[in-house]
Amino acid sequence: MAAPTPVSDQWFSRAKAVSPGGVNSPVRAFRAVGGTPRFMVEGDGAWLTDADGTRYLDLVGSWGPMLLGHAHPEVIAAVQDVASRGTSFGTPSLPEVELAEEIVSRAPVRSVRLVSSGTEATMSAIRLARGFTGRDRIVKFAGCYHGHVDALLAEAGSGLVTLAIPGTPGVPAHVTNDVIVLPYNDPDAVAAAFAELGDEIACVITEAAAGNMGVVAPEPGFNELLARTCREHGALMISDEVMTGFRVTRSGYWGVDGAAEGWRPDLLTFGKVMGGGFPAAAFGGRADVMDHLAPSGPVYQAGTLSGNPVATTAGLTTLRLADADVYASIDAWSATAQGLIGDALAAEGVEHVIQTAGNMFSVLWGTSTPARSFADVQQQQAWRYGPFFHAMLEAGVYLPPSAYESWFVSAAHDDHALSRMAEALPAAARAAARAQEDTA
Ligand SMILES: Cc1ncc(COP(=O)(O)O)c(C=O)c1O
Incomplete structure (x- = not known):
């Protein structure tokens, strides 16, 4: 048989x-x-x-x-408790404030906006950087993956390299025309791009340590160089900590070796661990930049389930236990x-x-x-x-x-x-x- x-x-x-x-x-x-x-x-x-x-x-x-591993008893108990009182209200609720407080207390961000996926976090951070600087061009690195944001799929890692998908069908050319893709860990390429187009670049986005082409850590000084170069040219540095954040350090922050000297990213994006296995992510950073977000400022960003009590409780419980x-x-x-x-x-x-x-x-x-x-x-x-x-x-x-x-x-x-x-x-x-x- x-x-x-x-x-x-x-x-x-x-x-x-x-x-x-x-x-x-x-x-x-x-x-x-x-x-x-x-x-x-x-x-x-x-x-x-x-x-x-x-x-x-x-x-x-x-x-x-x-x-913390699968089905951690305290995370499950907290989720069951909060879900039994309703799963989404579309109003402010306390768990989202507590999760934001936890992130702000650990990572170098003055405020955060909660979203539901890492893709939303990086997409929104880029929109904010463009809105804040009034510039369109962005710099990313080959092999870095920041979610399936149109502009960020150029030479991305993760599924695109796994499946050998070379280009980005469905992404209009005018979207990628504003994206400068540079080799990772290459300071000369960064200097050359800024020498040519520095006053048109809104932001540089980089994985705090690349994990989507296999793991490739930034060389000593590379992330610091990005932060410094951005500051010199009026651009913003976005450190994508969706993978590394709260996974490699409790501070949620792997990013910049020169942080002690003040070379910090202007914006950071988080996801994965901070959602405790539920769809939650965030972006945050400098107060003056974050104040450009609606309703405080003109850059629009929103989400029906953003900061919902179940996902934020799972994330908060996870971070508190970590x-x-x-x-x-x-x-x-x-x-x-x-x-x-x-x-x-x-x-x-x-x-x-x-x-x-x-x-x-x-x-x-x-x-x-x-x-x-x-x-x-x-x-x-x-x-x-x-x-x-x-x-x-x-x-x-x-x-x-x-x-x-x-x-x-x-x-x-x-x-x-x-x-x-x-x-x-x-x-x-x-x-x-x-x-x-x-x-x-
Ligand atoms: C560094 C990084 N940024 C962004 C994303 C996108 O996150 P999500 O899959 O939650 O949209 C990922 C996903 O793996 C990631 O590793």
Whole structure:
């Protein structure tokens, strides 16, 4: 008798019949690694259970938000309590004020506007920068992803690089004409762009540390240079902390190494962790800039569900629980896991670099030279990742289904989780060693 079709396969067929590619966000579709995406039915701490009852150690963490692990009892209790009294009022409510206070007390922002996704945060920050400066041009870096904002899809990372989508069909040319795309970590390119067009540039937007081309940290002084250059030319620096914010540091702020000397971004964007697994994000910054937002100022921005009590309560509870011990345990687990991965790959002779930014990391395949730009990242043997990914999945470890994404650890990752990693890695490293370019 033939084996029954796995439930995930059955559900994916149904999904494909009613949703483009069967998913609501492209990278989930497993296109870069092959096979059928797993439908998860339960999350518990560091673990996920799929529709067929298989348990996986989770190193995706919903792409970053799950800092405390899945279904943290205090987050769930707070959400249940607030939801039982209504889920959205379309009026001011206290949890949104408390979440804003928590962010303002930690990060270098004087005020924040809450929105529902990281995309909305970066889109709104750019509109605000343009409205404040009266200029149209923006600078972004190749390989950085800031959500699916029209203007910011040019040479973006994340799903665009995973799926090898080269351009941005659907984005009018006049939108991208105002976007200057520069190589990441390249001070000379920044200087040249500002020398030529400095008085037309509204803002520079950069990931505080790039995590959407795999992990590529800013070189010492690079973010500071951006802040300084912007200030010299009357432009604004937007540090996109949607991924890094409250994940790599409790301050919500990875950004600028010269911050102590006052080289701070003018605007910051947040998302992921600050929503505690619900749709919540934010942008904030200098008081004079934020005062340009409606209703205080003329730059319009709004949202029906912005700051709703359920998402803000989940985010607030998560941030309040994220104390120094949480970050210490995540950092330690991440470092140990990196060691295990490095040892397993070295034992099979697989050249690699583990790229890090705080506790975020990813593997660069087939080279021993760290990547500092998108061009470097694209030189890697990404085809080794598919076989590695599937061997890990087979052994019960759920990794990002793309070589171009960061891996995320939670405070619930413990010794048991490390044992699962240690058991899974040797076979996966062998699979990576044996991978052939045309089998990927
Ligand atoms: C740095 C960065 N900015 C913005 C976004 C967009 O956030 P969202 O997917 O919530 O729209 C992401 C998403 O991964 C991101 O990593």
